[in-house]
Amino acid sequence: MKYHYIFGPVPSRRLGISLGIDLVTHKTCSMDCIYCECGKTTELTLDQKEYVPFKEVIRELDHFLEHNPDPDYITFSGSGEPTLNLCLCRVISHIKLKRPHINVAVLTNSTLIQNPSVRQALLKADLVLPSLDAVSKKAFSRINRPHHGIDPKKIAREIESFAKEFKGRIWLEVLILPGINDAPSDLMELKEAIHRINPDRLQINTLDRPGTMAGIKPASKPDLERVAKIFDFPATEIIAKAGRDIKTRAKRDDIRDAVMETIHRRPCTKEDLLKTLGVAEEMLDNCINDLLDEKLITGKSETRGIFFQTVKE
């Protein structure tokens, strides 16, 4: 079966073996972050609707679960902001009914967290990974380029309020880009918000794949260590590079589809794909070469290697 809405499983650097579900079409989001690895936001919106058909998502999910080993996590992420989809709550309920032991994670940019239907959905998850890259309006506009009317201070307060009600775990992610959101005053405002939210874990991250704006640079390890020192939060983790030692348990026979599904959401190097898909190197090389010849994918040279991504129409 060819999947359109589920992808992977991928060895997530944060979640182990994680099956992804993409509940929006490329590229629908309430923000247009300059570091976004999914590409430029083409539908910048705060409208909640059924962006992809609920019944199809469930059909693909059930098919995957029947034919593959259970992943550690089922994670809502992908081509944009998953909380924009009105069916998020129903999909999580379905997973919990079918496989209560599989953890459900939701990556969210937190912009809709004050919405009662979003909150109801997130409360059903085991792990929520909200992101908060800036509290000051200037830094927020620079790094996240949000839909108009989104107030970063309000987002920070809403994450704090959600954290008080939520029984699962919260890993708050802050992505740092030098010269964009790391001025001393920006970091002090973030520090205050982080301590008020008091997440189970604070993850400090930086650019790892090509972003949407040319010329932006990742923070160095010493930069991130300096930021961590300023935040002075006990459960802080500086995110390492992609999990290099994780082996995927579910090997995909349909390599071509699997490569396309994976790099459609985020650019990957050959090494990322080898770890993700658990296929022989020669087979992957042939597949990549065919896809390049057919102009279905492109390669872009970055410091970590050549990142392959699908050609977006």
Ligand code: SF4
């Ligand atoms: S990084 Fe997340 S929040 Fe930012 S534009 Fe991409 S999908 Fe949207």
